[in-house]
Amino acid sequence: MIRLVDVHKSFTVKDRKTRKPKRIDAVQGISFEVKAGEIYGLLGPNGAGKSTTLRMIASLMAPDSGTLEVCGVDAIREPDRSRAAVAYLATDMNVYERFTPRELLRMFGEFQGVEATVAERRGMHLLEKLHLTEFADVKMDGFSSGQKQKVGIARALLHDPKVVVFDEPTTGLDVLTAKTVLDLLRVMKSEGRAVVVSTHVMPMVEQICDRVGIIYDGKLHGDAPPRELLKSRNALTLDEVFFQLAAESEAAALGKGA
Amino acid sequence: MNGAWLIFKKEMIEFFKDRKTVFFAFVMPLILFPVLFTMIGKLGRRDADQRRGQPSKVILLDPGNVLRSSLEGQPTKFKLVPKPEGDFLRAVTEEKADLEVQVDPKAAEASARMETFVVKATYDESTSASRLARKRLEEVLKTFDETQVNARLVSIQAPGMLAKPTKLDAVNASDTGREISKMLGSFLPYMLLIIMYAGAMQHGAYLSAGERERGTLLSLLATRMPRAQIILGKQLALFALCLINVVVSLSAMAFGMGRLVAEIQPAEAAAQSSAAMGNLSAIASPTTLLLCFLLLVPLGFFFTAIVILVGTQAKNTREAQTALTPGIFVVILLGVFSMAPGIEKMAALPYVPILNISLAIRKLFSQQGSPYEYAVALVMTIGLAALMTWQSSRVLSRESALFKGGD
Numbered sequence: 001m002i003r004l005v006d007v008h009k010s011f012t013v014k015d016r017k018t019r020k021p022k023r024i025d026a027v028q029g030i031s032f033e034v035k036a037g038e039i040y041g042l043l044g045p046n047g048a049g050k051s052t053t054l055r056m057i058a059s060l061m062a063p064d065s066g067t068l069e070v071c072g073v074d075a076i077r078e079p080d081r082s083r084a085a086v087a088y089l090a091t092d093m094n095v096y097e098r099f100t101p102r103e104l105l106r107m108f109g110e111f112q113g114v115e116a117t118v119a120e121r122r123g124m125h126l127l128e129k130l131h132l133t134e135f136a137d138v139k140m141d142g143f144s145s146g147q148k149q150k151v152g153i154a155r156a157l158l159h160d161p162k163v164v165v166f167d168e169p170t171t172g173l174d175v176l177t178a179k180t181v182l183d184l185l186r187v188m189k190s191e192g193r194a195v196v197v198s199t200h201v202m203p204m205v206e207q208i209c210d211r212v213g214i215i216y217d218g219k220l221h222g223d224a225p226p227r228e229l230l231k232s233r234n235a236l237t238l239d240e241v242f243f244q245l246a247a248e249s250e251a252a253a254l255g256k257g258a
Numbered sequence: 259m260n261g262a263w264l265i266f267k268k269e270m271i272e273f274f275k276d277r278k279t280v281f282f283a284f285v286m287p288l289i290l291f292p293v294l295f296t297m298i299g300k301l302g303r304r305d306a307d308q309r310r311g312q313p314s315k316v317i318l319l320d321p322g323n324v325l326r327s328s329l330e331g332q333p334t335k336f337k338l339v340p341k342p343e344g345d346f347l348r349a350v351t352e353e354k355a356d357l358e359v360q361v362d363p364k365a366a367e368a369s370a371r372m373e374t375f376v377v378k379a380t381y382d383e384s385t386s387a388s389r390l391a392r393k394r395l396e397e398v399l400k401t402f403d404e405t406q407v408n409a410r411l412v413s414i415q416a417p418g419m420l421a422k423p424t425k426l427d428a429v430n431a432s433d434t435g436r437e438i439s440k441m442l443g444s445f446l447p448y449m450l451l452i453i454m455y456a457g458a459m460q461h462g463a464y465l466s467a468g469e470r471e472r473g474t475l476l477s478l479l480a481t482r483m484p485r486a487q488i489i490l491g492k493q494l495a496l497f498a499l500c501l502i503n504v505v506v507s508l509s510a511m512a513f514g515m516g517r518l519v520a521e522i523q524p525a526e527a528a529a530q531s532s533a534a535m536g537n538l539s540a541i542a543s544p545t546t547l548l549l550c551f552l553l554l555v556p557l558g559f560f561f562t563a564i565v566i567l568v569g570t571q572a573k574n575t576r577e578a579q580t581a582l583t584p585g586i587f588v589v590i591l592l593g594v595f596s597m598a599p600g601i602e603k604m605a606a607l608p609y610v611p612i613l614n615i616s617l618a619i620r621k622l623f624s625q626q627g628s629p630y631e632y633a634v635a636l637v638m639t640i641g642l643a644a645l646m647t648w649q650s651s652r653v654l655s656r657e658s659a660l661f662k663g664g665d
């Protein structure tokens with residue numbers, strides 16, 4: 001369903017102090033694959049390249065090089081077509097606050113080529129699973145961030161997408177709401193969709209992910225089921241794996257510097 | 259095209275869901291303009307009343323009673339007030355009287371001897387009532403002189419025409435309708451330019467840069483909707499809002515103007531304007547109005563394209579508005595330029611964007627335009643607008659449109 005082969009992405013930013021353009025290699029040759037009915041977890045510290053990778057999968061950004069396939073479509077050549085199969089959710093997204101969830105869902109259904117009544121039915125079904133039916137006809141300008149996030153999730157999933165790309169879907173949510181979201185992701189998996197999520201929260205990965213990839217400095221370190229990854233690393237928790245990687249990277253940097 | 263329509267619908271719904279914005283954009287001018295113009299009219303009328311309706315207060319010192327009867331014979335214009343104690347000048351400057359008139363005590367004898375006698379008038383140039391009193395006195399003296407001259411001519415048996423070598427007979431060749439239409443033609447484009455640009459700027463920043471600021475743009479761009487259609491839909495919506503703005507503002511202004519005229523000169527104006535309207539409808543025919551509208555459509559689209567192009571690149575609403583504000587001055591400048599008399603003869607003007615449209619509208623009303631000029635203005639404006647639309651959708655496809663920084 002999703003296939004990345006040696007994908008690279010860099011940004012050029014301006015360093016205010018040296019006044020010179022600075023290159024940031026956000027993603028440096030990442031390859032992995034997510035099959036239908038599989039949940040893939042992308043794990044990594046801040047600035048590792050998780051969001052950049054997910055944005056490329058959602059065709060909101062084009063890779064500099066490499067191969068990227070979504071649902072058999074070359075996402076680099078036909079971003080509009082591949083995007084149609086993707087549900088994308090990120091923390092920096094917001095809802096149209098002048099609308100009610102029902103109005104918003106009908107509207108986005110139409111944007112995605114789903115008839116408004118069908119979109120409304122699907123949307124209401126999703127809101128029910130997310131325990132938000134009560135607020136379906138309330139204007140969203142007073143919504144809490146969790147409520148908005150739930151509407152965002154329903155909005156993303158309206159068009160029956162084959163691929164689900166959620167960037168830190170549980171950030172800022174309480175345990176109860178987070179569990180609701182994770183349950184929904186399990187449903188997505190059972191319906192045969194390919195799911196990719198990024199997170200800092202290790203327990204979430206252990207609970208729902210079939211495979212995890214650990215991103216560090218734009219590179220993928222290990223790509224295996226959570227338990228196997230622990231075993232191969234000789235660690236008890238994913239946190240431990242994570243500290244190992246940080247130490248390795250520091251050692252490598254020191255080695256280079258010496 | 260379907261995508262553009264959906265976005266258009268979304269923008270319109272979103273706009274009209276906010277009661278406050280709707281009120282300030284559309285309802286407010288409808289209230290404000292008529293109230294404003296009515297107030298101006300009321301003030302103007304009060305001033306006019308004071309000048310026309312009330313007699314001037316005059317202190318008359320005329321021992322020979324030469325002018326007294328002339329002044330007393332016009333009670334609507336003059337009211338003789340008693341001579342105050344002390345200084346005459348003070349009475350005038352303190353506005354107790356508008357005018358103080360001193361006639362030569364030996365005026366009657368001088369007149370009988372066919373000599374000139376002096377009438378000394380003291381007035382206050384700084385008050386309009388006093389200036390009016392002086393003017394009225396001059397009129398009285400003019401009539402007085404004419405009767406005197408006539409009497410003297412008769413007494414020496416000369417014809418009355420001796421003292422009247424000429425008589426002016428002025429005929430107004432222009433008809434009122436044409437005059438009004440010409441004035442409208444030079445004034446209207448200016449108003450339309452400003453209203454359209456200001457409207458586009460006001461609402462455009464909200465639906466372009468505002469989407470990024472509020473974090474909704476990403477959810478829109480994550481759908482399968484093609485970028486070009488998103489831009490097109492937004493431009494169409496903005497254009498529609500501008501058009502509503504123009505219609506509302508113009509009708510509010512027209513209504514306000516009507517109130518103003520009615521306040522100032524009720525009876526006269528009614529007769530005059532209905533006659534003028536008759537002529538106007540002959541000149542501003544449905545064809546003229548239709549052509550005018552056809553010229554405005556590309557201009558509106560041109561403005562919305564500018565606003566969207568700037569708005570899609572701005573980080574937030576404020577940045578967009580800051581970038582767009584200087585445009586108002588450019589538009590005002592071009593508007594003033596297009597109102598200037600004689601401008602229509604400059605050869606390069608049909609090729610200056612914005613200006614060519616307002617010039618074309620102006621010529622349309624004075625019936626001087628050529629089809630070639632209309633065509634150039636139209637094609638140029640549409641071409642530029644299309645170019646900007648294309649550029650906007652390219653901007654939106656760039657990832658920097660979504661994620662700040664980047665390349």
Ligand SMILES: Nc1ncnc2c1ncn2[C@@H]1O[C@H](COP(=O)(O)OP(=O)(O)OP(=O)(O)O)[C@@H](O)[C@H]1O
Pocket residue numbers: 011012013024025026044045046047048049050051052053661662663664665
């Ligand atoms: N639009 C951009 N312009 C410039 N640099 C960027 C841009 N997007 C990402 N980067 C840089 O690329 C690197 C990876 O960023 P990314 O957002 O993918 O990290 P992340 O793993 O999602 O981190 P976090 O956990 O903090 O969300 C960072 O160094 C970041 O500064």
Ligand SMILES: [Mg+2]
Pocket residue numbers: 050051052167
């Ligand atoms: Mg991130």
